[in-house]
Amino acid sequence: MIQAILFVIMIIGGTALLSWPLGRYMNWAMDPGAGQGTPSGFTSAFQAIGGPATGQAQDWKRYVFSLLGFNVVMFVACFALLALQQYLPLNPDGKGALEGTLIFNTTSSFVANTNLQHYSGEVAMSYLSQLAALMWLQFVSTAVGLAALAALARGLAGRKLGNFFLDVQRATFLVLLPLALIVAILLLFTGVPMTFQGSAVATTLEGVQQTIARGPVAAFVAIKQLGTNGGGFFGPNSTHPLENPTFWSNVLQTISIIIIPMGCVWMFGRIIGRMKHAAVLFTVMLVLMGARITGAIGFETEPTHAFASLPITQDVGNLEGKELRFGAAAGPVWAVVTTSTSNGSVNAMHDSLNPLTGLMPMIGMWLNEDFGGVGVGMINMFLYIVVAVFIAGMMIGRTPEFLGWRIEAKEVKFAMMGLLSHGFFILVGTAIFAVTPWGAATLNNIGPHGFSEILYEFSSAAANNGSGFEGLGDNTAAWNIATGTVMLLARFIPIILPLAIVGSLATKRRATESSGTLSVENGTFAGMLTVTVVIVGALTFFPAATLGPIAEHVMFMK
């Protein structure tokens, strides 16, 4: 147990410390407007690359329009590359054509920064598809999220939103690229392959042929983790010994999953000029995530119930679906971190987690704000802030205000639409697939765990997470179309609505804060925000949880 505690402190504590200078750097890179940002040399370079549309500051509608336009181009480019992979170069193992709905699902998934994978990388994808279609989207889709957060923060600071085409380049070239390069090089030395040769064919000691898939993995994995993407080069993701070869590659990847989402909170604080508020938000997020990490480690020390009646040692935790080299705490910690952040990579098979451990990642995806995906996690938290401020204002009988902006019916409506759409996609989707062969015929486990597989899949799609209870046979037309559509809607609704809120605020006069204003920088507000998140989450999802993981746990309770 002491090792588990040390492990958590090292990963979470260490990353929290690193996120502070990173937030400072991200503010420098993303927000030159305030005077201390990047030198204008970068801006003119990005204007030269981006062309005419980079010239003017944009209002929220223009910003959203540019964002959506760029995403359409991303979608078309990726779709074309995947659809034509059998004719294109860099395909040493001769991967064939992909099925239409799978191409739609995969493209939606990577455009939406989700990386839900209904294919297995080493089986289906050419190296060109992996790099030019998927890894490329891992860079730019992450940059889109970061750009949206920068715009939101500028709006809240009472400034113009900025220019999307400049922001997306700043995020790609100044934030993601240097970090990915550092992480990729470190990964190389832990043993992650980086080669363009095709599979190696070995003759094992017992004389059997073994084909060992490899490829340009290190470059891919670095941005997969940093950008809360999570899509693995290989099918089983970071459980694969060539995707995550050692204890230390696992530590590095866990840190990479969460560092930019943490840095986003500090960047947000710096742009709005309220670091104390950012510290409150950071604390709330840390507490919510820490609670799930504690739960997951605790629940996972139980050995798997499937072995209880057999002569098998019962003194180590549940090892089914886990790698030995990462150590006992690594699986549950990663399971929580990867679903807290909308990353969705795995280093243990979530389907085989003990039932209540498996509930922890689901809760992470349901709340989807601590720390959330790059950029969009903090944006989701903003929706909760609006609701919390509104409820608090009602409780004390004052007009709700946030940073001097009056929060009125229109803003609260937008925030509630954003939050409720999340529950709508998950619960309605799960309900439909649970009662039709679309879902029921694709299960790998029966009973409550089968229900959990469906629930997890829709949670993952709606949270733009991408992990799964991977036993589910999800490469069917019904799953591909349903989750592909959910991923796109769940990506853009929570980006557009918050920017619309900021647009609406911009038409109002900003009040000066007085002693009567509800402070957003103290423990009371932290408590109010935590309670809001927990209550909204519990009211929406608790009934579904009781049908899945909780029922499964109760089934074999002594």
Next chain:
Amino acid sequence: METLLSSLRITVATMVICVGGYTGVVWAIGQAAAPDLADGSLITAPDGTIIGSRQVAQAFTRPQYFWPRPSAVSYNAAGAGGSNKSPTSTDLTDRAAETVAVYGATPENPLPADLAAASGAGLDPHITERAALYQAERIARARNVPIDRVNQLIGHSAFSPGGVLTPDRLVNVLEMNLALDKDAAP
């Protein structure tokens, strides 16, 4: 129209720099500084044929070798995966019961759990030191060598992957079996 044009220009720029440039730099560094790791940590026989990858489990069924953890994909390193069976699954119990029978485990001499549980990718190259010692007697008998020699080999090869953070010591199955063939030929 401006939006489309700018989007296309940025698409080209990010493709060139993030796909071409970045991948090229990482590839060049890997091939120059650690070509063995960058190519997949392959182990080759003196005649140049590839025996396997140090990092990837391969099947072992003969009694004179250490056996790896079970694999839900039969050690297919071109299509890896886990069982994805839940703790309430009877399939999982049945599979483990078969493994227990293969090892001949009894309540007095229970099977170490890692030998019964499949890993996430089905390619975990390691077993615990305890699981290796559990197999020592079978290997010694099959190779007709004293069990101490096998135990010694295990003791020498066992390592802690994360230092003080991982108290359970592990051994690499393929490397151990190569060492067995070298030092304890039957």
